[in-house]
Amino acid sequence: PCVFLAKHQSAWETLAFQVILPPHVMVIKRELLWIPFFGWGLALMSPIAIDRGAGMRSLKQILEQGKQRLGSGFGVVIYPEGTRMTPGKRGKYQTGGAWLAVRAGVPVVPIAHNAGYLWPRNSFVKRPGHVTVSIGPPIATEGRRPDAVIDQASAWIEAECERLGDARQSPLP
Template sequence: MPLIRSTLFAIVLVFITPVFALVGMLSTPLPPQLRYRLIGGWTTIAMWFIRYLLGIRHRVIGAENIPESPCVVLCKHQSAWETIALQRILPPICFVLKRELLRLPFFGWGLGKMPNIAIDRAAGKDALTQVTEQGKARLSEGFYVVVFPEGTRVAPGTTRRYKPGGAWLSIKAGVPVLPIAHNAGDCWRRNAFVKQPGEIVVSIGPAIDPTGLAPDEVNRRAEAWIEGEMRRLFPSHYPDEAVQGTA
C-alpha cells in the first residue's frame, strides 16, 4: 500500500508542479510576500495529499515560542517533508539553499521565484557573505530565514557538524535564533521513493537571543537544544547512547 500511495503522490506532483512553476514566472513583477502566497498554493495542495494520501500526519509542540517578528530558524534536516511543512507551520519563510536546485526543470524554476537565499556552496567564505547579505534583505521583507545547519539531510539518529551560517546571520541582523527538532525521517527517508504513514512530531524550542554572544556560542546553544530534544522525544533513534547511560 505505501508503494501505491507514494506512486500516486508522485503523479500528483508531476501534474501540479508545472502549473505553479508557470504561476511563479508570471508573478515575477509582484511583491515578494504576494509571490510567496501565490506560489505557496503548491504547498497547500502537497500537504493535503501528504496527510490524506500518504497518511503522514504531524503534531507541533512549542508553537508559542515562535517570535512575532522575523528571526533565523535552525532546523534539523532529515527529509524533503520539512521543506514543505515548515511553510505551513511558520509565518512566511525563506530557505538558504544551494543554487544548483534552481536549475531543476519546473520545480527549480518555481523555486527561483520564491524569496529564497540561493548560495554557491563552493564559494567558501563568500557563501557566508551571501547568506548574511541576502538574509538581512529577506528578514527586512518580513520573512523568517530557515537554515539547515547540518548542510544536508541526515538519517534519524545521526548528527553532522553544525555550520555557523545561521548563527552568524542572527548576530549580524540582530534577530533571535529559533531551534526546531523533528522526526520526519521516520516517515520520509532521504531519497526514498516510498513514504511510510505515521505521525511526525515537530518541536519548536525557546528563541535564543544572540545579544553579546559569539556565533560559535549561538550555534552551540542551538545544537545543544536540538540534539537534546531529539534524544528526549525519540530515544529509540539513539539506542547506543541509552545502553551507555545505563552502564
C-alpha cells in the same frame, strides 16, 4: 523576524515549513533550482540560493541577502548541517545562521522533528506515521559569539530529536 535553525532529515520539512512557519525564505543549495518543476516552484519562493563550495562567498551572500530579507519582515530558515541527515546522525553544525542572527540582532529559533523516519533521505518510499515538529524557545544573540549561539541551538535540536524518537512508533492522534 528571526533565524530558524532546523534539523534537515528529508524533503518533508521543506514543504511543511511553508505552512507551519510565518513568512520566511530558505537558504538552499543553488542546484535545487535546476530540478525541473520542483526547482522552478522553489525559485518562486525567492530563496537565498548559495553555492555550497564557495566558502566565504556563500557566508557573505547569506549575511547580505539574509539581513535584507529579515529587514523586510521575513524569517530565514537555515539547515545548519548543510544537508539531510539520517535520523540519529549528527552532522557538523555550520555557523552561518548564527552569524546572520548575531549581525542582524535577531533571535535564533531552533526546530527539531522526526520526519526522516517517514520520508527517508534518498528514498521515494514514504512510510505511515505521525511527524512531530518541536519549535524551541528563542535564543537571544545580543552580545554573544556565533559559535556559542550555534552550540546552544545544536544541543537543543539534537536533544529534542532524540526525545521525539521514531515517528514510525508514534500513535496517530
